[in-house]
Amino acid sequence: MTMKITVVNTAAGGSIRMELEPYEKISDIIDAAADYWGEGAGAFVIRKGPKLLVGSRTVEEVNLSDGDTVEMIPDPEGGS
Secondary structure, three states: OOEEEEEEEOOOOOEEEEEEOOOOEHHHHHHHHHHHHOOOHHHEEEEEOOEEEOOOOEOOOOOOOOOOEEEEEEOOOOOO
């Protein structure tokens, strides 16, 4: 079942809406959002509230729901 979420870029400002399937990975969200903003995907992570979402997990595994908002933030551990 397709769901729509909002991804907020905390570093550059702005947001995008994405349509996702439950099987898609968090890393897919990072890749698409980073590409949209012309950024390197390795430098970012996705956060929902206070929790960082693991890139290898699926949308379903991290319990994202239709209408959720997540934040794309600079990786606190550094990245490239």
